[in-house]
Amino acid sequence: MxxxxxxxxxxxxxxxxxxxRLDDTKCIGCGRCFKVCGRGVLxxxxxxxxxxxxxxxxxxxxxxxxxxxxxxxAHGELCIGCMACSRICPKKCYTxxxxxxxx
Numbered sequence: 001m002x003x004x005x006x007x008x009x010x011x012x013x014x015x016x017x018x019x020x021r022l023d024d025t026k027c028i029g030c031g032r033c034f035k036v037c038g039r040g041v042l043x044x045x046x047x048x049x050x051x052x053x054x055x056x057x058x059x060x061x062x063x064x065x066x067x068x069x070x071x072x073x074a075h076g077e078l079c080i081g082c083m084a085c086s087r088i089c090p091k092k093c094y095t096x097x098x099x100x101x102x103x
Contacts, residue, residue: 004099016081017096022073026091029069033085033094042085043074 005015019041034042046054046066054066071093086094 002101004101015098017083017098018079018081019073019076019085019094020097021095022071023093023095024070024072026093027070028091029071030090031071032088032090033071036084036088039075039078039080041073041075041079042071044069045072046070 003015005013008014022042024047029044031044034044044056046056046069048054048066053072056066056069081096081099083094083096086092086096
């Protein structure tokens with residue numbers, strides 16, 4: 001099985017590594033990854049005291065609904081494999097993988 005690759009204008013081959021997982025136990029919800037991803041892959045969510053995920057209202061900040069904010073992979077299919085999120089993450093929360101080409 002071969003891997004998905006892109007030939008760059010320079011002629012070099014580049015194998016993108018797509019976001020596969022985000023460890024929300026390490027994530028501090030700083031938003032750096034969200035800011036560098038222009039593809040809409042990530043979303044900020046809250047985690048309540050029971051460990052359940054709750055929607056974070058972008059207009060308000062209801063602290064009583066959640067214990068902490070973390071990033072989540074909302075639209076992984078939009079990832080282009082640049083790994084900008086992983087490079088900027090201070091807690092190294094991301095796992096990326098190459099995409100195999102199925103025949």
